Amino acid sequence: MTAALVLGLLGLLLGLALAMASKAFYVEKDARIEKVEAVLPQANCGACGYAGCAAFAEAVVKGEADINGCIPGGGDTASAIAGILGKKAGKTEKKVAIVHCHGPVSEMKNKFEYQGIADCNAAMLLHGGDSDCIYGCLGYYSCIEACPFDAIDVTEKGGVRVNEEKCVGCGACIEACPKHIIELKPASKQVDVLCSSKDKGADVMKICKVGCIGCKKCEKICPVDAIKVHDQLAVIDYGLCISCGKCAEVCPTHVIHDRLASRFAEGKRTPPVISSEKCIGCTLCAKSCPVQAISGAVKEIHEIDPGKCVSCGICVDKCPKDAILWDGN
Numbered sequence: 113m114t115a116a117l118v119l120g121l122l123g124l125l126l127g128l129a130l131a132m133a134s135k136a137f138y139v140e141k142d143a144r145i146e147k148v149e150a151v152l153p154q155a156n157c158g159a160c161g162y163a164g165c166a167a168f169a170e171a172v173v174k175g176e177a178d179i180n181g182c183i184p185g186g187g188d189t190a191s192a193i194a195g196i197l198g199k200k201a202g203k204t205e206k207k208v209a210i211v212h213c214h215g216p217v218s219e220m221k222n223k224f225e226y227q228g229i230a231d232c233n234a235a236m237l238l239h240g241g242d243s244d245c246i247y248g249c250l251g252y253y254s255c256i257e258a259c260p261f262d263a264i265d266v267t268e269k270g271g272v273r274v275n276e277e278k279c280v281g282c283g284a285c286i287e288a289c290p291k292h293i294i295e296l297k298p299a300s301k302q303v304d305v306l307c308s309s310k311d312k313g314a315d316v317m318k319i320c321k322v323g324c325i326g327c328k329k330c331e332k333i334c335p336v337d338a339i340k341v342h343d344q345l346a347v348i349d350y351g352l353c354i355s356c357g358k359c360a361e362v363c364p365t366h367v368i369h370d371r372l373a374s375r376f377a378e379g380k381r382t383p384p385v386i387s388s389e390k391c392i393g394c395t396l397c398a399k400s401c402p403v404q405a406i407s408g409a410v411k412e413i414h415e416i417d418p419g420k421c422v423s424c425g426i427c428v429d430k431c432p433k434d435a436i437l438w439d440g441n
Contacts, residue, residue, distance in 0.1 A: 144196055145173045151192040152182055157260055159183040159282035173197065180204045184261075184280035206299040207281035209263075209274045213249040213293050214306030214367050215320040216269030220245060231257075236290040244319045247308040249293060258288035302355040302371040303348065310343040324367045330359035335403050335422050354402050356424035372425065382438075383421035384428050388413050390435030397427035397436060 149169035156164040160181040162171055171177035172193060179201050180190045187204045194201035226235055226242040232254035235241045241250045249272060256264045256272065263278035264285060274285075276299060286294045293308045305324060309316050313325030326344035338352035339359050346359075346368065357370035361381070383405075386397070393411040398404075405421040408414030416427075416436075428436045 142173050145169050147196045148172055148193055151185075151189055151196070153184045153189065153280075155184045155260065155280065155282070157184060157280070157282035157284060159280070159284075183207065183282055207296040208276045208279040208299045209281065209283075209285050209294050210297045210304050211249065211255075211264075211272050211274060211294050212304075212306060212308040213247075213291075214271065214322050214369070215245065215248050216267070216271050216322075220248065220251075221319055232288070233290045241291075245309060245323070247291065247293065247310065248320065248323075250291065254288045254290070255285035255294060258284045260284060297350050300355075301348075301350045301353050303353060303357055303360055304369050304371075305339075305346045305348055305367060306369050307345065307367045310345050312344055316344075322365050322367055325365060327364060329362040329364065330368060333358050333362050354422070354424040354426060356422040358422055381423055383416050383418045383423050384425070384436050384438050386414050386416055387435045387437060390433045392433055392435070394432065396430050396432065400426050400430040402426065 146169075149166055152165040152169060154165050158164070160168045160177065160183065162168040162177065165182075168177055168181060172179060172181065179193050179197070179199060182189045182193075186206050187201070190201040190204055221244040222242045223239070223244055224242050226238065228234055228238065230252045232241075232250045232252045235250050235252055240246055243250055251270055251272075253264075253266065253272065256266070260282065261278050261280055263275045263280070264272055265275065267273055281296050281299075283296060286292075286296070291308070297304070307322075307324040309320070309323045311319075311323075313327065316323040316325055324344070324346050326341050326346070328341050330339045330346050331341050335356065335358065336352050336354055338350075338354070339346055339348050341347070355370075355372060357372060360366075360368040360370035360373065386406075391413045393408060393413060395408070395410055395414070397414060398406040398408060402424065403420050403422055405417045406414055406427060407417065425438075428438065
């Protein structure tokens, strides 16, 4: 009985001490943290640089993280956070992953037969992988395993491709790829070089029939100098690229992919047409045209010079009255 009483008394005293300590050292939590966390996508992907959405929310409220730091959430989430904190959110553009390798893994030559763990990082430890191309995809799909949004799948020939609708630009695939052939690009840019090889053209063709040979045809035809060949490899400056697709048209190995190629009827490049009934002469199209192919005075119907137009479609997107159409209807 005595022992039980002593233990009970000690427990009571310790409980009271803990209760007093919790009140004495209590730190009030900013109510805005919970509000910010509530508007986050709860992906806990780590793309913001923090352990999860809760940690990011706390950092944002404390001013330690950027309001635009949530990549999966994009502009809508940034605006919601700004509203909670009484601040302004800067403009954000969605970014998506792009795999700079177009080579069908099933058709690429191998240095040896790899029978180890089906993981790119494991294969890389053995003489840099079994593929003859030291720059290309190994085809063991570590990027697919790493993607928390199921945004990467396998092509019919064994290559990998990113579903831009599902991709949130978290960068998990970039970290998982030992070949470093994946990067983030603005989602609005629709033309990509799907190769990473820096070998000379003749050597590339021996290994992969769809690799960049550094011919510079793309560089010569680009109207805005957005693509340059460095170390035998064509590289696009997405900050300059207008997604006109002219580089893709002249690429002899079709390693430059134009996702907007379908805008041209039967593959024939045609400029858009300005509707005389809808055009109000606001001049936004002329001001946004990167090759000065549109002319017209204020409040007058504008015209597109087919000889200058590169069919980039920027004017189509800029027109507030939907007066510029691809098919003229």
